[in-house]
Amino acid sequence: MSSRCNLRFLIPGLALLLGGVPSVLAVWPQPQQIRNSAERYSLSARAFLFKHADVSAVRSGCDVLDQAFTRYFTLIFPESGGGGTGGAHNRYFWTEADPFTVEVNVAEGPCDGYPAEGSIENYKLTVSPGQAVLTSVTVWGALRGLESLSQLVEQDDYGAYYINKTEIEDFPRFQFRGLLLDTSRHYLPLQAILKTLDAMAYSKLNVFHWHIVDDPSFPYQSRKYPDLSKKGAYHPFTHIYTQTDVRRVIEHARLRGIRVLAEFDSPGHTQSWGNGQPSLLTPCYRGDVPSGTYGPVNPILDSTYVFMANLLKEVTSVFPDSYIHLGGDEVDFSCWKSNPDIKAFMKKMGFGSDFTKLESFYMQNIVNISTMLNRSSVVWQDVFDYHEIIPKDTVLEIWKGLPEEYQKELSRITKAGHRVLLSAPWYINHISYGQDWRNSYTVQPQNFSGTEEQKKLVIGGEVCMWGEYVDATNLSPRLWPRACAAAERLWSDEVQTSSVDQAFPRLTDFRCRLLRRGIQAEPLYVGHCKNEYQGI
């Protein structure tokens, strides 16, 4: 111990601190190409600088990067409290670290846009004596690079920060790497959502799928239809998302390069809508009389489509993403079957007694509305399973079945030429005893029978955290680090990351890093983190 201490004293700059490479030199998710060397450079909060390269298309004033610099400074030097005064350690040991500059070179603007389908997230990072150079095409790529950079910084036993000589060339395997939160089964306070977005950025997930409404509650406060949340939320004042809240989520996400994909699931999963929008839902019948209960959205009334068009118009004005999720899953036909007006309509339309045709009819109309609003629709696989004709640019999300079933579905949907998202193996609201992250990790999204063209139609996947048993009390530890397994599967090269046992120590390490950053991530197995979670 003492000899190393002397060594530090003798070579104040620590340009080259000999000593063991830490057991895990890890970036999570694993970059496509990374070369580390044992050569390491000391970092000090007092001599650490982010700057825009002279040739960069982006200069200061770019809020995405300016704010990222502030954020990552604090993440890299947590003890500095953002004040730039260095760790406590520096007060006791006289060290004069060489200045270290992170030069960021972004080829294309703008900065004030939103991350979108097709945003290029590639980056290159070179860490050499005294500087790191980060180049990317877009600011979104720069964000991914800053994240990797922050994960390269380690602390030695004395609390001093250092970074190893490193070269990274990185890009995501899939462009769509999502995480679903369900704010209807349980209301999630804004803080819980924002925290989740932070952790998503740490894991390079880039789509927040906001399953904002469902049967149990309607927390979205609509400008046009305020009664929806007033009468359909758990509580009209405390358990809602105001327009300000939604904007805050979108902006928080944007600054982290995360898209916000809103889902307004219909025609099923809409019980809570009925409280604030009379005659939207189908009245169910017992014999010849209405039973007083309601079923899915009533697909035979013009008023339904007027309402949906207005609502979706508002939604598309609030949520800037080019995708909108329209749901379309798990429609229970029993109420439609009971209703005489629906039966008459079925007859008129020549649907016979095939209620999937009625569902198709409804979804067709809704997808058309979204197309008119210039949005690509994302729908659950049910919509594909029941209908033949859906617009080509509709994205299907697979959520059902065991591997062999979802693999068949992947084949079928891509064969029909649709883009597809995989979620079936990543329903991580399902918990079990032990290390179930391993199952998430070994998923192979492109392992199904199909042509290369078909494989390319798999645009990514989503981790889903449905809310039946989850609220603010247990969301974070249930999500993290379990969601990180899918995050690596969706970002990294599959061959390089095929070993779950090799992933284990890296993920263990990353989980401790999440804890240190204030994310309440649960342990993978026995062991400890230097900084344990300090809440309860």
Next chain:
Amino acid sequence: MAAMGALLKFGALLLAAVAACVAWEDGDVWDYDGHKLKDSDFLALWPLPQKVQSSAVSFQLSASRFQFTHAEGSSAGSDCSILQNAFRRYFDYIFGFTKKDRDQRRRNAAGSEVLELQVAITSPDAECDGFPSLTSDESYELSVDQPSAVLKAPKVWGALRGLETFSQLVYEDAYDVIAMTNVLNFSVFPDFPRFAHRGVLLDSSRHYLPLKVILANLEAMAMNKYNVFHWHISDDQSFPYVSRMFPDLSQKGSYHPYTHVYTPADVKMVIEFARMRGIRVIAEFDTPGHTQSWGFGQKDLLTPCYTGSSPSGTYGPVNPILNTTYDFMAGFFKEISTVFPDAYVHLGGDEVDFSCWKSNPDIQKFMDQQGFGKDYSKLESFYIQRLLDIVSSTDKGYMVWQEVFDNGVKLKMDTLIHVWKGNEAQYQAEMARVTGAGYRTLLSTPWYLNRISYGQDWRDAYKADPCNFTGTDAQKKLVIGGEACLWGEYVDASNLTPRLWPRASAVAERLWSDQGVRDISDAYVRLVQHRCRMVERGIPAEPLFTGYCRHEYSGV
């Protein structure tokens, strides 16, 4: 069951009475199953008292006027720190969301007001300065009337349980958000626990648990009338207990010698914090297995394992053939007996792996000398026997895991046998065997809450009953209770509390309430509210199912 009927009936009456003051027409609160929630639904007693009577009368409470007082003639007064601290704690729980007294507007609307809760300790020795024990009297009686409510208990331990019940009778009026009146209804009941030992096990070895987490869980335990914290403090993975006599144990055996240890001051704090809540702290120092971490700081304590004829460099269980082992244990447990005031210490004795002993030639020789043949459980018994003698000499009773009994070790009749293995039929047979042999026992098998699954697994925990086995009444009386266990392989500060609560609440009711309290749908309705109450009190207890709490957890 009759008691619940009364409660429900009362609920309907209150609803009728309140309907007149509904000012906010869309303000009905409904749960996901379509039940419109009534005021009475917020009155969810957990665990259910032995007997509940309630009337349609409800009272108001005001933060600015309400007081806890020591009744005239009580054997406890303002020098009783347990009660003084409890008064502050329960005042906070009751008025937590209404610190600003905003009930003026509603003052006369809902009837009369309770101005004080008089607490009377009725036996000559209140035990204010004592520690709770296996035989502590936790009974109490509570009567609520205006202007004074009265809580009577023979000892402070019963008063603590009664204060918890009293605080659970208070609820916020669901319909008038502005007034936020606290209303209290009239009840009288003598209440007492079904079992004397109602424990929660936390494991601070597989993962270190910061002090704050342990204290928060003691708070939650008190909210559920638990009375034993079983501290599985050391195990293979780490030895966080800082021993005064053997400081190397934690210096070398903990995850980190400064940040991942429990100092004597920490341990004292846990014990005192628990005492204030009527909770015993039973430390477990599990041997001879589960001791890998001990070996770092105590040379020669563990058995060297052999590959062929040479030591392999790995170690097995405690080495039972050396005198130094017993000298160490005598010194160590002498310290433990002074640090932990409880009359019992848990000695473990589970899951001893014999392969290392088998490999060691010295052990083999010893086996021959003792005439144990190839039966290594005899060697284990030999060790345990000597350890029990050592612990007995410190005037402590002991708890052991069931293997010690299964292996036929001679035990003192006051030994508590802790059943943890097997499926339902197996643990029931074990309970019958243990009690048949005249030993007192407690059950944990159905309550290994570290085992998780998707959905409402609290229901299984709720259904299990420690007295469900074939045996005489005398045998059933030997069942002193049970423990919910949260082993630490997959649990640390990040997820412990939501994983434990409210699942451990299910066990708490099984251990406190009458055997006949088994209606699971009634339990669901009450437990949903009870978990929201815990959330309001700052405990991140996870949801049972879809729904909401009026005050969601805000500690994100």
